[in-house]
Amino acid sequence: MLLNAGSVMASPQELTEQVYLPGREGSLQIEMLAAARRNGLIAYELAPELNDLLIEVAAGSPVLVLQNLALSWYPRWHYAVVIGYDLERAEIILRSGLERRQVMPLTTFEHTWKRSGYWGMLAMPPGQMPRTATESAYVASAVALEQAGHAQGAAAAYETALLRWPTNLTARIGLGNAAYATHDLQRAENAYRQATLDHPESAIAFNNLAQTLADQQRYAEALIAAHQAVSLGGAEQASARDTLKQIEIQLHASKLLPEADTSPPTKIGN
Amino acid sequence: MNSQFMRITSRFMIASVLSLGLPIQSAYAGIVGTDKVAAAAHTQSERARIGSYLEREDVSKALQAEGIDADAAKARVAAMTDEEVLKVAGKLDQVPAGGDVVGVLLTVFIILLVTDILGFTSVFPFTHSAR
Structure with missing residues (x-):
């Protein structure tokens, strides 16, 4: 239901295979998040606030919530999807188990929801952003989608993030990486170059730009970027050195092979 | 030598061996993965990443113990982030399971x-x- 709202067609059987744990007779929260990503959607965990939940529902996004229908010392964990509410009547409308429309007093819902730590999540197509999204949480959810193997979806999510937070470094490099993964070198280069302009201190931006340029046999430009990456240092300096070395090797090979140049290889740069 | 020390040492040894062929590393030579951008900002170390790699094995085994076959467990763990893996590692039987x-x-x-x-x-x- 939640995935269908995110315009993904998935059968209950397929989903059961992705989330059900026979030994626990239920599903874990992290597996609900992971399943949304496996189906190409952004899995966004909401802030534990009733207000945020209501904002998302009002915006038309069904929210998956975890409830403890019983008591803290005798838990009965249950997932339901919030599909509407009526503040005047103090009611919340859920799709719960096999019930298509369960109307519950808002106070009862709050009691049952509180016992799960107010846990709720959205499953959204990557081009959309939750109303209550924060910069770091949304970008992190896009990174998670990329790591789950959905480069194209992740690229759309990074684009969405950049519309709102144009200088976010993770989103900019993520966009480059997602484009690189789909062999769109031009788009990757543009993203990395923008990252070096917005964040001239980012060694990763220069390193990835260098690699992308080298892949297009533009070795002279690649070497400049690679040297910049190495000189910036940081946690990824080893990778930057490696990239530089590989580019130098490729450059020599490209010079030696086609023209059968016999002169000793010259070192470019310092 | 106490057992805690041995445990840490052996864990470190396993980590060093595993790090020779870490699959989580970006699939493309020369490209630094997006997760490293945020990691660099939080000065998260290589060690934390290797830790998560080991925990993934643990979580995968725990899923299998709850009745999931090996391949499905692997695919399910692959869809989790490092953070999520660390959150449930070692306590899969204690976190809520809705149903x-x-x-x-x-x-x-x-x-x-x-x-x-x-x-x-x-x-x-x-x-x-x-x-």
């Missing part, structure tokens, strides 16, 4: 019936909260 639980003890039944009517719980479909 429909069968069998309610009589005493609990009565307690819940009362709390249901008071509107604190919502176990039984036939109760109507007094609130």
